[in-house]
Amino acid sequence: MSGGSSLGVAAATEADQLWAERFWTRNYRPGVPVCIEDELARWTSVSQMFEADSRRFADRPGYVSLGTALTYGQVLAAAKAFGAWLQSIGIQPGDRVALMMPNGLQYPTALFGVLFAGAVVVNVNPLYTPRELHHQLKDSGAVAIVVMDMFARTLEQAREGTDVRQVVVTSMGDMMPGLKGVAVSAMMRHVQKLVPAYRLPGAHRWKAMMRRARRLTLKPVETRPEDIAFLQYTGGTSGVAKGAMLTHRNILANTIQGRVWILDQIDQNAPLGNVTMLPLYHIFSLTANLMMFTGAGGRNILIANPRDAKRVEWILRKERFVGMTGLNTLFSSLLKTEAFRNRDFSDLRLTIAGGMATQKVVAEEWEAVTGAPLIDGYGLTETSPVVCIGRVDLEHPETMGFDGTVGLPVPSTEVRMRRDNGSWAGIDEPGELCVRGPQVMLGYWRRPDETARVISADGWLATGDVGVMQADGRVRLVDRIKDMILVSGFNVYPGEIEDVVASHPLVEEVAAVGVPDPVQGEKIKIVVVPRSPELTAEMLIAHCRAQLTAYKTPRLVEFRSEPLPKTPVGKVLRRELR
DSSP: OOTTSOOGGGOOOHHHHHHHHHHHHTTOOTTOOSOOHHHHTTOSOHHHHHHHHHHHTTTSEEEEETTEEEEHHHHHHHHHHHHHHHHHTTOOTTOEEEEEOOSSTHHHHHHHHHHHTTOEEEEOOTTOOHHHHHHHHHHHTOOEEEEEGGGHHHHHHHOTTSOOOEEEEEOTTTTSOHHHHHHHHHIIIIISOOOOOOOOTTOEEHHHHHHHHTTSOOOOOOOOTTSEEEEEEEOTTSSSOEEEEEEHHHHHHHHHHHHHHHGGGSOTTSOEEEEEOSOTTSHHHIIIIIIIGGGGTEEEEEOSOTTOHHHHHHHHTTOOOSEEEEOHHHHHHHHTOHHHHTSOOTTOOEEEEOSSOOOHHHHHHHHHHHSSOEEEEEEOGGGSSEEEEOOOOTTOGGGOSOOSSOOEEOTTOEEEEEOTTSSBOOTTOOEEEEEESTTSOSEETTOHHHHHHHBOTTSOEEEEEEEEEOTTSOEEEEEESSOOEEETTEEEOHHHHHHHHHTSTTEEEEEEEEEEETTTEEEEEEEEEESSTTOOHHHHHHHHHTTSOGGGSOSEEEEOSSOOOBOTTSOBOHHHHO
C-alpha cells in the first residue's frame, strides 16, 4: 500500500459520486437522511448546541458520578461560571487549556467552560507518564490545565519547559454535595492512598475557584464553525503523538450524524440512562456519550475506572439504562462478572462498540446475556470519530446485530477503497480505506507536512486501514497498513516504544510489534539485540514501565544474537518479526 501518499490521482468523477451515493442509501433505515448539511448549518459552535440541549432538559439529571446527579441546568450554569473565570485570568479565544481527569462531574463542567470562553480543549490521558505529558503540553502550547489531584504529581514532574501558567487542582468529590463530597475526596486521599504528594505552587483549588467563578459574568465570544474546538492527540498514521485539529463543525457534524442514526427512535420524554464507561478524554466517548446523548436528555452514568468490572457493577447496581458504549475488552470483562450477568437488562436496547475490533464470540455472548444486540462501528480520531456504524432499527431488532462488518458510512460521508496506484478499488476489492465528509479533521496541529500526507486537496483522508466495500454498501475491515498496535482500543506506535527501549545502555537494536491477544486484542512484544548478556527481560520491562503508560509497556521480550532484518536502506522489517 502506498500509505500516506497524496490522493490527488483518485479525484472523484461524476460516476464516482453516483457510485458513492448509491451506497449511502443502501440499507439505511427509513427516515435516516443521506445528507445532514441543513441541520449542520443551524449551529455555529459545540457550546451553542450544548446550551440548547441543556436549556431544553434543564431539570433532568444529566450527569451521575458515584450516585450523585447534577441536572443539565446545573452543569450549564457551572460551565458558564468556569468559562467566566478563565476569561478573568486572561485566557483568550484560541488559547489551549488541558484537561487531565477521569470521568467525573468536573469533566463536562470544565470542557464546556473552556469552549464557552472560546478556548481550545486539549484532552489528556490522566495515566500519562511525565515524559508523555510534557510532550503533549509543550506541543499544544497549553497555557492552563485542570488536573485531578491523583495525577498532580505527574504534572509537577512534567510542567517545566511548557507554557502552562495556570493550574487548577480538583478532587473527585469536589462537585458532590456536603459531607458526601468531603468523604469521597478523603477516601481517595487517606484510605485508598490514590493521591501522591505533590507541589504545585500557585495552583487554584477547584472549590475555591468555583466560588469566585459564580460571581463573575461570562463575556460573549464569537465562535465560528471553522474554529478549532479540540486538540485530540493521536499517533495519526505513525510516529510521535500529534494533535488532530477538530473544529466545532467537525464535532457538530459527527454528533448530528450519530443522532439521526439512533436518537429519533428513542422516546425523549423519558430519561435515557446511558453508561459512559470509556474515558471522556477519548474521542469516541466525547462524541458518542457527552455530545450525542445530550440531544435526548440522556442520564450519563460516569464510570471513572471501567477496568474494575466488579466496581462498575457496584456503581450500576441501582441504575437502569437504555444504552451503553464501550469496547471489546470492557464488554468481555463485564461478562466475566457474575453479578453483572445476573442483573436486569430489560431496559437495555442498544450497545455500541468501537475503539478496537469486536470479537464475534464477545458479541454473541453479550447478546445472549443482555438480550440487546451489540452494534459495531468504525472511526478514528481524525474523523471525530465515527465513519461507519452498524444498522440501528429498534423497531426491527432482527435486522440488527454483529455481522463481521463495521456497517454503513454515516450520512454525508463518502467511503472508498484505494488501490496501490491511486485509483479506486471496486466492489469486494481490498484497498486503503479513504473517507471524505464534514467530520474529517482540519489537519494535524502545526504539522502541515503530516497533514498533506493524509488529506488530499479534494478532502479525502487516507486512514491507513485496509477495507472492502461489500455489494450491499457495508464496510469490512481487513487489516492495518501501518505497524500501529491496538491494545484495548488504544493506539500504540512501535516508534515510541523503540525509542524508550533503545535508550537503555545495554540495548543494541530493538523492534516493537503487536501479537494477538484474546483479551486486549494485541499485546506488545519487543525483539532486542543486547549489548551485554547481563540484560534481562525484567530490566527492560521495568525501564519501559518508568517511561510509558501501562498499556504501552511491553509484555513479551525476545532476545536475538543476530542483527534484526532490515531493508536495503536500513529500516527494520517489522513484518518479518511478526
